[in-house]
Amino acid sequence: MIAHVVIWPILLPLVSAIVLMFFWNQSKVQRYITVAGHGISLLASFWLALRTYSGDIITLNSGSWPAPYGIVFVADALSGTLVLLASLAAFCVSLFSVVSIGTGRASFGFFPILQFLLMGLNGSFLAGDIFNLYVWFEVIIISSFVLITLGSERAQLEGAIKYVTMNLLASIIFLTGIAILYGLLGSLNLADLSVKIAQSDDKGLINTAAILLLVGFGIKSAIFPMYFWLPASYHTPPAAVSAIFGGLLTKVGVYALIRVFSLLFIDDPFIRSTFIVLAVSSMIIGAMGALVQQNIRKIFSFLIISHIGFMIAGLGMFSTLAVIGMVFYLFHDIIVKTNAFMISGLIFKLRGSFRLENLGGLYNRYPYLSIMFALAMFSLVGTPPLSGFWPKLFLLKASFNELNWWIIGGIIAASFLTLIAVIKIWLSVFWRKHPNYVEAKKRIVWYDLPKIQKFTILLPIAILTVVSLYIGLNAAKIVEICQLIAEQITQPSLYIDAVLSNPENQP
Amino acid sequence: MNTIILKTASKYLLPLLLLFSIFVLLRGHYLPGGGFVGGLIAAIAFVLHAFANGLPHTQRLMRIHPGFLMPFGLAISAVSGMFPMLLNQPFMTGVWKKDPVPVIGSLGSALFFDIGVYLVVIGASLTILFTISETR
Amino acid sequence: MDSAVEKLPILFLCILLYIIVLAIPSVRKNGLRSKLSPLIPIGAFLFFLLGFDGNKQTAVLWSHDLLPTQLSFTIDGLGRLFALLITGIGSLIFIYANGYMKGAKYTQRLQSFLLLFMLAMLGVVLSDDLIMLFIFWELTSVSSFFLIGFKNEDEASRKSALQAISITGLGGLVMLGGFIILGEIAGTYAISEMHNPETIATITSHAWFTPMLIFILLGAFTKSAQFPFHFWLPGAMKAPTPVSAYLHSATMVKAGVYLLARFSPILGDTPVWTIALISFGGVTMIYAAFQALFRTDMKSILAYTTVSALGIMVFLLGMQSSDAIAAVSLFILVHALYKAAFFMLAGTIDHETGTRDISKLSGLKTAMMPLFVIGILAAWSNGGVPPSVGFLGKDLIYESTLAYPGLNYLLTGVSVGTNIMLFAAGLLVGWMPFRGKKISHKNLQLPAPSLWVPAAVLAVLGMLFGLFPSLINDSLINPVANSISGQPEDIHLKLWHGLNTVLYLSLLTMGLGFLTYLVIRPGAGMLGFIESAERFGPRRILHGISHGFIGLSDWITKILQNGKLRIYLLVILGFLVLILGYVVLAETTFTIDIDMLTNITIYEVIIVGILFISVFLTLFSGSRLAAVAAMGVVGYTLCIIFVFYSAPDLAMTQFTIDTLTVILFVLVLYRLPRFIRLDFSPRHILDGLVAIAVGALMTIISLEVLQRMPEREISDYYALNAYVLAKGKNVVNVILVDFRGADTMIEIVVLSIAAIGVYSLLKLRLRKNEKME
Amino acid sequence: MEILLAITIGLLYAAGIFLILRRSMVRLIIGLILLGNGANLLIFLLGRISKGKPPIIPEDSKVFLDAYADPIPQALILTAIVISFGLQAYAIILVKRAYRVVKTDDIEEMITTDEI
Incomplete structure (x- = not known):
């Protein structure tokens, strides 16, 4: 049977985007189509993810060309889950943006590009071919460029210059790595490359390609010392855009690192220890950055950097336990960071500012909202038994098994600093009395919104909070999935067999 | 002075270049060319026309905003890619008409795909260039 | 079996349910839901009182083979005593809180957080699984954060909540590290499975034992406010009094003590344990007792005496002798009884008079006789005056210090000193506000029973247990001692031991304590003195450290995130050069076989020459137009190279694209300013070095790759099948539209997005209300 | 010839990097374009080069009769060129717009978003 299911999470957003482009100026119609489109994509992704949880690695040879000759799309449990989470996050952000994005941006392509972005994300997760992955990356970066500058505010443009430059540099470095791999091995298919790399005795040159991919993906995933573009730009666009960026963009980089360094470049002690050094530095430096920021979105931005470190640490250790911790953290982080940025957007709607010194008084005014915020925030911190706690537990166990003090120390320190940063937000935004409420009231749009719009803004935050609660409280289920992923990732032969020995290869 | 020459030249150049671009598009499967190059040549044709006659003139000539070529092109490419899925073939599988057609050669989904590419390339490059010229 | 421990989840669910019931919004203040809330802890108290004897019961209720944790509970003597304290004192506190919060806002909120806290505490003391214990442990930190910061609009409240969660949070995380090491070493996360001698031997002989123990101790010490982390506890007195009475006398702060007691049979018999507990406990108890004497705020005095009492418990747990274990088992109970009574007393006085400052209070005796009695009884027990239960406790403490080998004089001296000061402090709270002249300007009267009856119950119990120690000896205290020592203990509490050293020491304590009380004149002067001494105290030091760390973070962040794109790029590229250079130098061979390469013709040299010149023009031309033109020429020369080397499609595409790019540039440059002319500077050298390094690496790598035989398997497949x-x-073209058609599909998407981006960048003008969304 | 091309690649990378480290946004874009050219040429070179053998099957044949240049790198570069055209066009316009709004071409004056 041909597994069309693999391609639907890519095609559905494409179709929605094309339809949206036909309704270019009708921003009202666009809003309905967007939500419907993301809803359908979410269902398709859910179906795909369920299929991958049976343990099969599902592949689809596009154009019927057998692997490694054609472009193959592959869904293993990792890809399946990421596609599901990306679609979920995008669905929530689309709900959020339906109300929060005004006619101006909406009639200049916001919604189609949101769909394209989701298409790019899903495509990256499903690509089984390294050049195809590159092209998907380009879809992601160009959509993110457009989204980040849409509106052309001064801050947006300033941030975008840095964002664009460093991301283009990353793409070029990635492309350079591909050139070397193709020059050496004559192949682009990931599974085929894996086989050929294992047979090759050219470790030195293959490692140069590995380093180039490490740096290219490292920039995209904002690892220390390559993260500078992130805090310079993530707080500049509308909150809906920050949310999808904060939740997913860096994670694609992490996914690419995981894929490439589990399938292609497997046992290189130098690279593994490089990962560990970078991971621990990212954890600490990112958290220190978060500690001193005054803008909520910048706090979250630096926390992204810090928390990427947790995942990279897992990649550096690469034991089964570490992989479980890493992918669990990845899943948790997508949900929680998307939610965090949406929450910051809601705070902006409620109080008219992103800066701590202009905020306050939410706890007494909106106690139930505050509790929801608190749950989301404590998940972010990793307070047990919420979602962030379990992956840390596995990472700590893994680092004990490796007798690696650095990672243990890093995780503890970064978790603590995250706690402090989040408490800082809580104290000034929620607990403190609003310092200049009368003046701020003029900027607050919340009061003028009709009830249905308020509900539409709150709904996605509630959905993600519930999902993160579910992840935390039903950790056993998630760990089962992570265990399956860890098995698939630590045994590249499974992936290779699924791709290269696919019966459809012989038409 | 040279605008007059250019104006006259572009009057003939535009259809000629467009024809050439279509030729490049259709023959791309056999000779160097294809949707990309074809589209780019067509775009240059319109740009030249705009240089000579002024942008509004070219835009009137085109009737629709070039931006709308993009969803059309994307739709054609996407449909030609997804069409095989109706026949339970994987995405992008080539579907071919049995007998070859004169000039073009074999007729198949790949050609429609390339036509989509052609349209998107024209649409995108013209959108970019026209927008810039409009908002100096 | 259907043992009572398996019914615990039902109890927990009931509590949770009631928390939700309380959290549902209500219009009326102090509604029925608030009034009924004491029933929950009362029910739980009865459950623990009647459902269990002191024997150990363990039940695994849920487990999963992939998770390192399981839902399992143990109830033994220790757990039961704590559960009884938590629920018993909890019941009284809830009754008290109903009176205390009467008419106040957010009563239900306070009660739901208190219940949540109670739930968490029960979880801590009943969990058998390390991770589960940690989960509940953190829940106590979190819920106490909300309770301490309950008066959230008050800055001091917020600060102390932050302080509390910072210290306990850090301690908790470090403790988690310790737990994981412990669990991994022991091979199990179930505490009850660690008790057998072999496992204990494995644990204590492991290389990571000492750091693990230190981690766990840090968790316990921070939670139980041991020196130098003690200061968060006096700070936490900003909370409403029911919270202080509950969290900071009877329950949360004892979680650390509980933890130490729980691990005492496993980790206790080691030098690190003994030294750490005795020294930290000893310093804490005497330091905090001394501090207490200088305070004027009743809650502050009580907070410091609590810290001191916690120090005593830690100290006793460090000694590990039978007497010490008996002492600590009893003291946990004793302290909870009198301290909760004290706190409620202080709260009620505050509630009625509006102040807790003992230098301003006097003569309350006439108006508030029952409170006076409570104060006397609590001070009695606190001071260890016979026949109170406090006397029994103090007796045991002295007995154990006297018997401690080697250091008996020192330890006994410290204990006596501490107890003298605690005695005085007890009188300051329990006696001083009541004696002397009545404050005239207040029309005082006896408050509602809910504000004093709960305290009275506790104070009376303190006396009752002292008179009839057999009430608690076998049912409560002995099982606790068994749990702490890990083997059967035999405790006989009695009031009269005969005339011995211990009795003389007790008499000495009382006498000197009373003298101290007489000497002390609380007031601004003494407060000022101790606050200025605090400047060198641990609070200031830890504050200094945290400020220093924030300063450091600020500095590092400003250095790294400096806004200069050039620096960012230099760092990234520098990193690339370093690791790529390392790999290239260390792992490649640098052999170039000329024979494998093709010859150079003169045309090619010319083309490449033009390319070189154009590149240099782009680099150094001062004119923008020239630079762009040169860039265009670079593209065209590439185009010619493509023509030379059999790539007609590429050449055509490159040509058209290059043309379009140049057109674009020219259109845009129309309005841009001239290049900034900058003189040659050192930054050029650095940039040049990095640039050359990258370029050289690329050249070397590409030459290296060219030495390998090319793989053509896939190209050959394409070539074979392109037509067929x-x-x-x-x-x-076949590759583009068919073999790799998916790439092309995506590529036109990229192009479309870029066009949309350009269009919106140039055309979109936001309306004012859309500026920030 | 390969050596010459390898050096050219090195030069393009070096020049591109030197330019993106400058303060002018225009130079930044030119630098990125040169880097893109360098990467394309790298793919081309590492796919091995050969003269006069375009990968087009002769008129009267169904397969190649002779040696032919590797078509894959060409297809990859073609894709890469078109994609970078889109990105470059966008970047150029971004520079234009940023100049309009921020009123400077100097990148080092654009540091407000990094301030705490």
Whole structure:
């Protein structure tokens, strides 16, 4: 049977985007189509993810060309889950943006590009071919460029210059790595490359390609010392855009690192220890950055950097336990960071500012909202038994098994600093009395919104909070999935067999 | 002075270049060319026309905003890619008409795909260039 | 079996349910839901009182083979005593809180947080699994954060909540590290499975034992406010009094003590344990007792005496002798009884008079006789005056210090000193506000019973247990001692031991304590003195450290995130050069075999020459137009190279694209300013070095790669099938539209997005209300 | 010739990097374009080069009769060129717009978003 299911999470957003482009100026119609489109994509992704949880690695040879000759799309449990989470996050952000994005941006392509972005994300997760992955990356970066500058505010443009430059540099470095791999091995298919790399005795040159991919993906995933573009730009666009960026963009980089360094470049002690050094530095430096920021979105931005470190640490250790911790953290982080940025957007709607010194008084005014915020925030911190706690537990166990003090120390320190940063937000935004409420009231749009719009803004935050609660409280289920992923990732032969020995290869 | 020459030249150049671009598009499967190059040549044709006659003139000539070529092109490419899925073939599988057609050669989904590419390339490059010229 | 421990989840669910019931919004203040809330802890108290004897019961209720944790509970003597304290004192506190919060806002909120806290505490003391214990442990930190910061609009409240969660949070995380090491070493996360001698031997002989123990101790010490982390506890007195009475006398702060007691049979018999507990406990108890004497705020005095009492418990747990274990088992109970009574007393006085400052209070005796009695009884027990239960406790403490080998004089001296000061402090709270002249300007009267009856119950119990120690000896205290020591203990509490050293020491304590009380004149002067001494105290030091760390973070962040794109790029590229250079130097061979390469013709040299010149022009031209033109020429020369080397499609595409790019540039440059002319500077050298390094690496790598035999398997497949299967003869085009058609599909998407981006960048003008969304 | 091309690649990378480290946004874009050219040429070179053998199957044949240049790198570069055209066009316009709004071409004056 041909597994069309693999391609639907890519095609559905494409179709929605094309339809949206036909309704270019009708921003009202666009809003309905967007939500419907993301809803359908979410269902398709859910179906795909369920299929991958049976343990099969599902592949689809596009154009019927057998692997490694054609472009193959592959869904293993990792890809399946990421596609599901990306679609979920995008669905929530689309709900959020339906109300929060005004006619101006909406009639200049916001919604189609949101769909394209989701298409790019899903495509990256499903690509089984390294050049195809590159092209998907380009879809992601160009959509993110457009989204980040849409509106052309001064801050947006300033941030975008840095964002664009460093991301283009990353793409070029990635492309350079591909050139070397193709020059050496004559192949682009990931599974085929894996086989050929294992047979090759050219470790030195293959490692140069590995380093180039490490740096290219490292920039995209904002690892220390390559993260500078992130805090310079993530707080500049509308909150809906920050949310999808904060939740997913860096994670694609992490996914690419995981894929490439589990399938292609497997046992290189130098690279593994490089990962560990970078991971621990990212954890600490990112958290220190978060500690001193005054803008909520910048706090979250630096926390992204810090928390990427947790995942990279897992990649550096690469034991089964570490992989479980890493992918669990990845899943948790997508949900929680998307939610965090949406929450910051809601705070902006409620109080008219992103800066701590202009905020306050939410706890007494909106106690139930505050509790929801608190749950989301404590998940972010990793307070047990919420979602962030379990992956840390596995990472700590893994680092004990490796007798690696650095990672243990890093995780503890970064978790603590995250706690402090989040408490800082809580104290000034929620607990403190609003310092200049009368003046701020003029900027607050919340009061003028009709009830249905308020509900539409709150709904996605509630959905993600519930999902993160579910992840935390039903950790056993998630760990089962992570265990399956860890098995698939630590045994590249499974992936290779699924791709290269696919019966459809012989038409 | 040279605008007059250019104006006259572009009057003939535009259809000629467009024809050439279509030729490049259709023959791309056999000779160097294809949707990309074809589209780019067509775009240059319109740009030249705009240089000579002024942008509004070219835009009137085109009737629709070039931006709308993009969803059309994307739709054609996407449909030609997804069409095989109706026949339970994987995405992008080539579907071919049995007998070859004169000039073009074999007729198949790949050609429609390339036509989509052609349209998107024209649409995108013209959108970019026209927008810039409009908002100096 | 259907043992009572398996019913615990039902109890927990009931509590949770009631928390939700309380959290549902209500219009009326102090509604029925608030009034009924004491029933929950009362019910739980009865459950623990009647459902269990002191024997150990363990039940695994849920487990999963992939998770390192399981839902399992143990109830033994220790757990039961704590559960009884938590629920018993909890019941009284809830009754008290109903009176205390009467008419106040957010009563239900306070009660739901208190219940949540109670739930968490029960979880801590009943969990058998390390991770589960940690989960509940953190829940106590979190819920106490909300309770301490309950008066959230008050800055001091917020600060102390932050302080509390910072210290306990850090301690908790470090403790988690310790737990994981412990669990991994022991091979199990179930505490009850660690008790057998072999496992204990494995644990204590492991290389990571000492750091693990230190981690766990840090968790316990921070939670139980041991020196130098003690200061968060006096700070936490900003909370409403029911919270202080509950969290900071009876329950949360004892979680650390509980933890130490729980691990005492496993980790206790080691030098690190003994030294750490005795020294930290000893310092804490005497330091905090001394501090207490200088305070004027009743809650502050009580907070410091609590810290001191916690120090005593830690100290006793460090000694590990039978007497010490008996002492600590009893003291946990004793302290909870009198301290909770004290706190409620202080709260009620505050509630009625509006102040807790003992230098301003006097003569309350006439108006508040029952409170006076409570104060006397609590001070009695606190001071260890016979026949109170406090006397029994103090007796045991002295007995154990006297018997401690080697250090008996020192330890006994410290204990006596501490107890003298605690005695005085007890009188300051329990006696001083009541004696002397009545404050005239207040029309005082006896408050509602809910504000004093709960305290009275506790104070009376303190006396009752002292008179009849057999009430608690076998049912409560002995099982606790068994749990702490890990083996059967035999305790006989009695009031009269005969005339011995211990009795003399007790008499000495009382006498000197009373003298101290007489000497002390609380007031601004003494407060000022101790606050200025605090400047060198641990609070200031830890504050200094945290401020220093924030300063450091600020500095590092400003250095790294400096806003200069050039620096960012230099760091990234520098990193790339370093690791790529390392790999290239260390792992490649640098052999170039000229024979494998093709010859150079003169045309090619010319073309490449033009390319070189144009590149240099782009680099150094002062004119923007020239730079762009040169860039265009670079593109065209590439185009010619493509023509030379059999890539007609590429050449055509490169040509058209290059043309369009140049057109674009020219259109845009129209309005841009001239290049900034900058003189040659050192930054050029650095940039040049990095640039050359990258360029050189690329050259070396590409030459290296060219030495390898090319793999053509996939190209050959394309070549073979391009016409046969894909019906095309231009293989490049066939690849683009068929073999790798998916790439092309995506590529036109990229192009469309870029066009949309350009369009919106140039055309979109936001309305004012859309500026920030 | 390969050596010459390898050096050219090195030069393009070096020049591109030197330019993106400058303060002018225009130079930044030119630098990125040069880097893109360098990467394309790298793919081309590492796919091995050969003269006069375009990968087009002769008129009267169904397969190649002779040696032919590897078509894959060409297809990859073609894709890469078109994609970078889109990105470059966008970047150029971004520079234009940023100049309009921020009123400077100097990148080092654009540091407000990094301030705490």
